[in-house]
Amino acid sequence: MKLKRDNFTLLSVLTLIIFTAPIILGYLWLFISTFSERTYGLKPVDVDGNLGGFTLKNWAFLAEPDIWLITLNTFLLATFLTMGVLLISSLAGYALSRVNFRGRKTFLSMTLILHAFPSVTLLIAIYFVLRFISDIPLLGALFGYNTIGGVVLISIALQLPLGIWLMKGFFDGVSWDLERAALIDGCSRWRCWWQIMVPQIKPGLAALSIFSFMTGWSSFLIPYTFLTKGNKAVLSTYLNAMMSSDTVSIQYGILAAIGLFQLIPILLFYSFTQKYLMKIFSGGSHGGV
Amino acid sequence: MDVKLKNLTKKFGAETAVDKMNLDIKDGEFVAFLGPSGCGKTTTLLMTAGIYKPDNGEIIFGDRLVNKVQPKDRNIGMVFQSYALYPHMSVYENIVFSMKLQKKSKKEMMLEADRVAGLLGIGTLLKRKPGQLSGGQQQRVALGRALIKKPELLLFDEPLSNLDARLRITMRSEIKRLQRDLGITSIYVTHDQVEAMTMADRVAVMKDGKLQAFMPPVELHEKPRTKFIAQFVGNPPMNFFDVELKSEGQNMQAFHSKFTLNLDSGRIPGRGGKNVVLGIRPEDIAIDPSSDIKAEILIVEPLGRDDLLQCRIGDLDISILADPKEKHRSGDMIGLDMDSRSFQFFDPESDQSLLWY
Known part of the structure; x- marks a missing residue:
């Protein structure tokens, strides 16, 4: 019996290795090439093609002040996106899960349809919306065209369908009796939401915040389109600028280094929080309409 | 505090969950809502608590109409089947959560909690934390949470299930x-008639959103107003069969296709036609070898103190209680003696009792 089980484990590990090998090899290459002059396959080589050629010059971009401003921008985008999505989704999810109002079902199915649309189809329309906001005094400077605020606003909107459905699913899983008990104990609806309901869906909030943060951190299309300073906006657009420079040939070593730099926070974030992320699939559910 | 429900009605869409419920609960009284699941008893309780709004009718606490009063302002305590303790506290x-919401002092909370x-x-x-407690302990805590408010009305929603x-x-x-x-x-909601x-x-017996009877337990057992109550109250359940009533000189007799029963003169239906449903509880049937019935x-079910015998007379199934010492076995033939002083009679159409009304 034991033998059989060991065989099974071996087999599954082997299968996993085969299927994940391309990805793992890709990351391995990324890591090696950031510290090399050039690479030949996975082998780091110097300019003459001999083994060796280790260098730190690919990381020289860290010395530029620009990169830190860009990183800050990226961080702000990801953070505000996460906060906005969490706040709105948990409020909307609660209402959709608990309150019976006119148009509730329509709202839910419309949200689902929005979730299915690729955001690229909306780019031009969003442009006009942002131009419109730009004309409003004060608000325009914060959320208009070519502001981080505007990009955050759009990113939140695009992330909301997923967030709302996820939160609704988690709220659906909380017993009605808990809420009734709180109402009888003297809670208002708001207090009940904040003090009784929200603590029950912490795993869901954690999962959604990780998703949102990662989306914000690596988002490209929206910042690239709506921030005119283009290459200096966020990390992803900076990376893109490096790849499509007309004047100099593409320097893969630097490209890899920036890519790895962008990956680090996500890797750290993920490794600490992956157990919450898994709960999206086990704990919460997309509840029924 | 006394509680009055007047013509209380609640609809969910086209379905009527509670239909014109009238109930008068005295101060300090312990009232049970009894009925099968889906009979509207929990809906009535939640309306009393203020969680559901009634579509029609009145809920009166003392002399205060509370239809539109929020649950928190009703001064009630509630205990749930799922305990509903706050897991993170x-x-x-x-x-002390309710006291905290009322902004009571720490010292007062400690005192009351003690x-x-x-x-x-x-x-x-x-x-x-609640998660570290057994079910019984959790239910005690839930009871404590309800009692600390010194409520004027306690609501129980199947707390022991x-x-x-x-x-x-x-x-x-x-x-x-x-x-x-x-x-x-x-007010105590349960589907367990023993509770x-x-x-x-x-006990208020409910069926399909309607109040069937509201009376003390013994009366419910001895004088069931409907066939439903007779069926629902008492364990094992009452036997029923169709009979035809005929007068034989001074006496009344009940004719079944397989046997004839003499009625007790003190227990003769005061209304209804000739064809009635006769009910008799298993404990009121004795085993008598000399009986003609x-x-x-078919089956012997040992209950410990008694044996429950599932018997058959022709195509009529009947259950009776017997002393385990008599060691009855399936396949045996026995004679039955039904106690005519315990007969119940019901109208076959309306299921209303023909003795108690």
Whole structure:
């Protein structure tokens, strides 16, 4: 019996290795090439093609002040996106899960349809919306065209369908009796939401915040389109600028280094929080309409 | 505080969950709502608590109409089947949560929590989280949370259903004792007729959203107003069969295709036609070898103190209780003697009792 089980484990590990090998090899290459002059396959080589050629010059971009401003921008985008999505989704999810109002079902199915649309189809329309906001005094400077605020606003909107459905699913899983008990104990609806309901869906909030943060951190299309300073906006657009420079040939070593730099926070974030992320699939559910 | 329900009605879409319910609960009374699942008893309770808004009718606490009063302003305590303790708070925080919302002082909360914990014997659990408690302990904490507000009305929603049989019996008497000592008017929803019978001062039997009867347990058992009540109350359930009533000189007789029964002169239906449904409880049928009514035992179910015999007379199934010492076995033929002083009669159309109305 034991033998059989060991065989099974071996087999599954082997299968996993085969299927994940391309990805793992890709990351391995990324890591090696950031510290090399050039690479030949996975082998780091110097300019003459001999083994060796280790260098730190690919990381020289860290010395530029620009990169830190860009990183800050990226961080702000990801953070505000996460906060906005969490706040709105948990409020909307609660209402959709608990309150019976006119148009509730329509709202839910419309949200689902929005979730299915690729955001690229909306780019031009969003442009006009942002131009419109730009004309409003004060608000325009914060959320208009070519502001981080505007990009955050759009990113939140695009992330909301997923967030709302996820939160609704988690709220659906909380017993009605808990809420009734709180109402009888003297809670208002708001207090009940904040003090009784929200603590029950912490795993869901954690999962959604990780998703949102990662989306914000690596988002490209929206910042690239709506921030005119283009290459200096966020990390992803900076990376893109490096790849499509007309004047100099593409320097893969630097490209890899920036890519790895962008990956680090996500890797750290993920490794600490992956157990919450898994709960999206086990704990919460997309509840029924 | 006395509680009055007047013409209380609740609809969910096209479905009527509670239909024109009228109930008058006296101050300090323990009332049980009894009925099968989906009969509207929990809906009525939640309307009393203020969670559901009634579509029609009135709920009156004392002399205050509370239809539009928020749950928190009704001064009630409620205990749920799922306990509904706040999982992220300690037992102490759970119990004093309502006081915290009222912004009472720390010292007052400690004092009250001690009092309630002493009452329920949960003093040693105050620092734990609900998840670390057994079902029985959780239910005590839930009771404590309801009692700390010094409510004028206690509501129980099947509070013992999730406990094991032994604990259920202990908690049953404990709740009853507490309720009597504190003198708090209480409504207790249950589908377990034993719970309703043992705990309540009066039992409200409900079926399909309608109140069937509202009376003390013994009367419910002895004088069932409808066939439904006769069926639902009492364990094992009552036997029913169709008979035709005929006068034989001075006496009335009930004719069944397989046998004839003499009626007791003090227990003759005062209304209805010739064709009636006769009901008799298993414990009111004795085994008498000299009887003309012969039945075949199909199954013997040992209940401990008694054996429940599932018997058959022709195509009529009938269950009776017998002394286990008599060692009846399936396949045996026995004679049955039905006690005519315990007969119940019901109208075959309306299911209304022909004796009690």
